[in-house]
Amino acid sequence: MPTLTMAAEAERIRSSVTLTDVRRATVICFLAWTFAVYDFILFANLLPVISGDLDWDSAKATGVNTWVTAGTALVAFLVGPFVDRFGRRAGIIGCVVGAAVASLLTWLGGYAAGAIGLAGIVLLIVIRSLAGVGYSEQAVNATYLNEMYAHVYTDEKSMRRRGLLYAFVQGGWPIGAVIAAISIQILEPIGGWELCFVVAVFPALLIPLAARRLKESPVFEAKRRIEELRAQGRTADAAELAHLTGQKESAPQAGVRALFQGESRRATLTLSIAFLLNWVGILAFAFQGTLILVNGKEISFTSALQVLIVSNLAGFLGYLFHGWLGDRISRRTTISFGWFVSSLCFAVMVLGPNGNFGLLVAAYAVGTFFLIGPYSAMLFFNSESFPVETRGTASTFINALGQVGAIIGGALFTATLSAAGSSAAEQADAWIRAGLIWGCVPILLSAVAILFARNVKPLSGMSAHSPSSAPSASTA
Incomplete structure (x- = not known):
């Protein structure tokens, strides 16, 4: 019967993630954010050295940094739709890999900027704009861990630790910034600013390997399965699974417009x-x-x-x-x-x-x-x-x-x-x-x-509803 089938499907999704999986995800997200920050901070800290190497005056260096910041924002805007379509796990891996690629190619951009002038500077700006995926790591982490924590930390006592647990993950920013500063002092005298970016690639590459053990959040897994059922014309099954997993029975709008x-x-x-x-x-x-x-x-x-x-x-x-x-x-x-x-x-x-x-x-x-x-x-x-x-x-x-x-x-x-x-x-x-x-x-x-903003309550269980629209949410 469809009800039994969907009940079994809901239970499969619900049991797919354990407390051990969530703890592993917390550690991996912390490391991913730390290494993403490490790359993100490097360019700003090394800009005076890069400017001296390429004979840029302060106005040109400031202009390049402004264009890089604008490019970073543009790339960061594009990460969200990817995460909502392909999953939180894919977003985490993509952000780290993108940051690693940006680090590896930065030396090439710097060489081009010195060798071919304006076209090389544009290439450097494009390469460093890719660091926007690393900057987005914190937003992807927050989305992913919020859903994961809501799945396993459900009693009142553990619910009051969710924010603190995520705070440790977010602490990767200052740790990554300090590591970047120390690495510059050690590596730049040895191999120039290029070596700092090349070395930044190697720890970042370890994260995708570790991330292979990440589980997708049950909330997103349920959403994806409901969309598959609707695409197959099984609207009754989709509605049943949505009800069992606490999601909306009608297909809501997605994308930036929504x-x-x-x-x-x-x-x-x-x-x-x-x-x-x-x-x-x-x-x-x-x-x-x-x-x-x-x-x-x-x-x-x-x-x-x-x-x-x-x-x-x-x-x-x-x-x-x-x-x-x-x-x-x-x-x-x-x-x-x-x-x-x-x-x-x-x-x-x-x-x-x-x-x-x-x-x-x-x-x-x-x-x-x-x-x-x-x-x-x-x-x-x-x-x-x-x-x-x-x-x-x-x-x-x-x-x-x-x-x-x-x-x-x-x-x-x-x-x-x-x-x-x-x-x-x-x-x-x-x-x-x-x-x-x-x-x-x-x-x-x-x-x-x-x-x-509305004062919302934390997510609970597998529910995908926004607390601001849930009946129990405070609107104070």
């Missing part, structure tokens, strides 16, 4: 605005915070690596704290709280007394803790806010807007500094003004914007 329709529209708009605004602030402080301290606040750092380690340690601890807090007071509230406190801390940094090392560096570290940390809750919150049909597309779409925010932030910072006078005092004032207006204010606005 993000701006129905219940998804509110989540898409609010999360996108919050993410973009916050990345304007991230450009100011996560990427240029030390420059503000040095050029605007008369703080001298003797070791850039030490500053990098301090800031990334603060970010790692921030991930854990906000992942833990989001499990308890809701992710939306956690994100808003963290970004609000961050804006205040950075305001203290930019407005505090010049030369006060203890106060300014403490404000910088605490501000980083509350700026970066909420992303362990933010990325999880993204995937909880959309149905399975568009969950990957939505997460990567919103994630890609971070690169758009970085471009906007860079342009605003550059305009403010360019409009200032040439004296040291005028330049210092410009750094302070830019940090306050294009750093603190966007972060504060992002903390407000996130509150306009």
Whole structure:
């Protein structure tokens, strides 16, 4: 009978993933994200060396970096539909392989940029834009692990650990950034900047081998099977399996267009605005915070690596704290709280007394803790806010807007500094003004914007419904 057959099918899907599978997936996703960050960070850190090797002035180097950032955003936009069509597991493998290919080909792009001029520079930009698949790893991880955790961590006690577990995975960002900085110090004197990118390929290639043992999420597996039944004309069986696995019985729309329709529209708009605004602030402080301290606040750092380690340690601890807090007071509230406190801390940094090392560096570290940390809750919150049909597309779409925010932030910072006078005092004032207006204010606005999103409940079991549209979801 069809009912028995579909009941057996539902049980097969439900039993296909065990707690051991989920733990293995957590480790593999952590390593995949760490190595993706390693490649993603390398280019920005090595850009001064590459510029010197290719005789680029600062304007050309900045222009190349801007075009690379734009290309990264474009590639990142394309990852989501792939993940929603071919699966979360395929997305994870594809992101890591793409990052490895980008690393391997970067030396070729650099050689071409020096040998054939403009055409070579365009080739380098295209190659580095492929790193957008590595940047998307965090969004794919969040989508995949959210569905996997919802499948095995179902009792009240374990449900309150989901965010914290994902926070450890997201901690691959600061770890990958520190590894990249250390590798540059070791490898660049030996074989130049090209060796750093070539070496980055080898650990990344290990991840696809390990990822062969990843199981597809039961939610996506059920979705795929229901689509197969509908394609075969077995609509009654499809409806029965959808009912047994907690999915919608009618075929919902997918793709980017669906993000701006129905219940998804509110989540898409609010999360996108919050993410973009916050990345304007991230450009100011996560990427240029030390420059503000040095050029605007008369703080001298003797070791850039030490500053990098301090800031990334603060970010790692921030991930854990906000992942833990989001499990308890809701992710939306956690994100808003963290970004609000961050804006205040950075305001203290930019407005505090010049030369006060203890106060300014403490404000910088605490501000980083509350700026970066909420992303362990933010990325999880993204995937909880959309149905399975568009969950990957939505997460990567919103994630890609971070690169758009970085471009906007860079342009605003550059305009403010360019409009200032040439004296040291005028330049210092410009750094302070830019940090306050294009750093603190966007972060504060992002903390407000996130509150306009629905406060959703975590996914449960094999249900693919967006909590924002589920009857039990809070709409506060």
